[in-house]
Amino acid sequence: MKVTMKNYFRHFAIFSLAVVIQVTPAAAQETLGIVTGGSSGTYIKIGKDLSTLLQSHNINLDVHESRGSLDNIKDVYKAPHAQMGIVQSDVLAFIASSDDRTMKKYAKKIRMMYPLYNEEIHILATRDIQDFDDLDGKRIAIGTTGSGTYLTSKVIFSTLANFDIEEVYQSGKSALSALKKREIDAMVYVAGLPVTLFKEHVDADDQLHLLPLTDKNILETYQTTSTIPQSTYDFLEEDVPTIAVKAVLTTFAYRMNNCQRLADVSRIIESNHDWLQDNGHPKWQKVDFDAKLNGWSQYECLRSSQVSTAPSENSSLIEAINKATETLKTAGN
Numbered sequence: 643m644k645v646t647m648k649n650y651f652r653h654f655a656i657f658s659l660a661v662v663i664q665v666t667p668a669a670a671q672e673t674l675g676i677v678t679g680g681s682s683g684t685y686i687k688i689g690k691d692l693s694t695l696l697q698s699h700n701i702n703l704d705v706h707e708s709r710g711s712l713d714n715i716k717d718v719y720k721a722p723h724a725q726m727g728i729v730q731s732d733v734l735a736f737i738a739s740s741d742d743r744t745m746k747k748y749a750k751k752i753r754m755m756y757p758l759y760n761e762e763i764h765i766l767a768t769r770d771i772q773d774f775d776d777l778d779g780k781r782i783a784i785g786t787t788g789s790g791t792y793l794t795s796k797v798i799f800s801t802l803a804n805f806d807i808e809e810v811y812q813s814g815k816s817a818l819s820a821l822k823k824r825e826i827d828a829m830v831y832v833a834g835l836p837v838t839l840f841k842e843h844v845d846a847d848d849q850l851h852l853l854p855l856t857d858k859n860i861l862e863t864y865q866t867t868s869t870i871p872q873s874t875y876d877f878l879e880e881d882v883p884t885i886a887v888k889a890v891l892t893t894f895a896y897r898m899n900n901c902q903r904l905a906d907v908s909r910i911i912e913s914n915h916d917w918l919q920d921n922g923h924p925k926w927q928k929v930d931f932d933a934k935l936n937g938w939s940q941y942e943c944l945r946s947s948q949v950s951t952a953p954s955e956n957s958s959l960i961e962a963i964n965k966a967t968e969t970l971k972t973a974g975n
Contacts, residue, residue, distance in 0.1 A: 673702040674907070675723040677714040680814050681707055684834040684925060685728045685889070688758065691922035692911065699910050710789025712737075718894055719748050725904070730761060730790035730832065731888040731935060732797070732864075751895045753941035755908060757933050759834050759925040760886035762868050763794065765853040766821065766840065767828035774853055778805040783817035783829035791832045794887065798830075802860045814839060822848055834889060834925040836874050846877050855884040888935060889925075901943035908944045 676692065679685030689705040696703045706723060708714050714727035715737060738749045771777060777799070784799070784807075785791030791813055799805045810817070810826050817829040818839060831837060844850055852870060861867065868886040872878045893904055911918075911931075918926040 672700070672903070673704065674725045674903075675704040675706060675721075677706045677708045677717045677721075677724045677727040679708055679710065679714075679728065679833075682814055682837070682839040684761070684837065684923065687838075687923040688728060688834075688889075688925065691918055691926065694921075695914055695918060696907065696910060701907065701910075709786055710792065712788040712790075712793070715748050715752055715892070718892055719751055726755065726891060726893050726907075728758070729890055729892055730794065731757070731890050733790050733793055734890060734892070734938070736793060753893050753895050754935065754938045755891040755893050755904070755941055755944060756911075756929070756931050757935040757938075758889040758891055759928040760866060760868050761790075761832050761834050761889050762870055762886050763798075763855055763884050764831040764833070764835075764837060764840065764870070765828055765855060765884075766818075766831065766844070766850055767853050768821070768824065769849045769851060771827060771853065774803075774855060774857055777807065777828060777853075778803075779807065780827035781808040781810055781825075783810045783812040783820060783826050785811070785813040785817075785830060785832075787811055789813060790887075791830055794832050795830045797863070798860055802863055803857065815843070818843060821850065828853070832887065834923075834928075835870055836924065840875050840877075844875065844877050848877065850877065852878065852882045852884075854882055860885055890935065890938075893941060895941075896943065904941070905943050 674696075676689045678689040686705060686707060689703075693703040693705050704723065706717075708717065708727075711729040711733035714724070714729050715733065717724035718727040734752070734754070737745045737752070740746060740749070765774070765777075767777070771780065782795070782799070784795035792811070795809075799807050810820070812820060812826075812829070813831070817826070817831075820826045821829050831839070852875075864885045864887065866886045866888070868884055870878070870882040870884055872881050896904055915926070915929070915931065918929075
């Protein structure tokens, strides 16, 4: 076949168009990030549920493990990969009331998207420890420094119960391993039930149990009771009353276009609550997007009629937190 210059350009144009059609995506996928918690906790499961949901709306949400709530606040404030983070409500109260300059800087820019669900305080102990008061003088894993579990443990044992315990800075699998070996007497784990770590790695042969947490002083400070049903974990013999903190989805105080991005994400999450309940972690059944969190209102970009504020500084919880530890005030430095 005779190839003329006109035919050459016509065939080249058709080939080029075919290449463009094959390699041009239908729409550029946006990427955001969320900082959560350890690999066996509830935070990371919630983060993965959100990632799956947003993926179906052409938004890629990278789910990052973290060392705890304080690290999450720091990452949401300054890390490029963290547009959202899940933290404990008592940690939010801590940064808002802190005298530390860095913490005050964080508090001014951290916003609440939604209160999520109750995080039950699990105190797993050996069978010879019968009740909460027996923990005085014992070796207890209170979580890694800077984690939400660590902060809650310090408030409970140092300030409210005024126990003289031997603090062991372990959490998760390492704390459970130490407990099974009887290197420690108990471990604290703050997470929404069911906790995968306990569900999959504790059985009746371990001779461990969850302690009821009904101390009036602690209850008056945290003000939220909960119950861990017997059916939650195979090793339980009865329901266990305890106290809970709230998990909170947070973000940075974005403005302009970034404000709109978070508003769009918020609308997707809210409008697909039923999907999250049907396909996600059991804790989605307990989430009420319209619930109020004492002292906090929703991020103004999500609901323009409200103004997001920090908790009031005269609550009993904040006073207890400030007494519990001075070292946390410089943890963000």
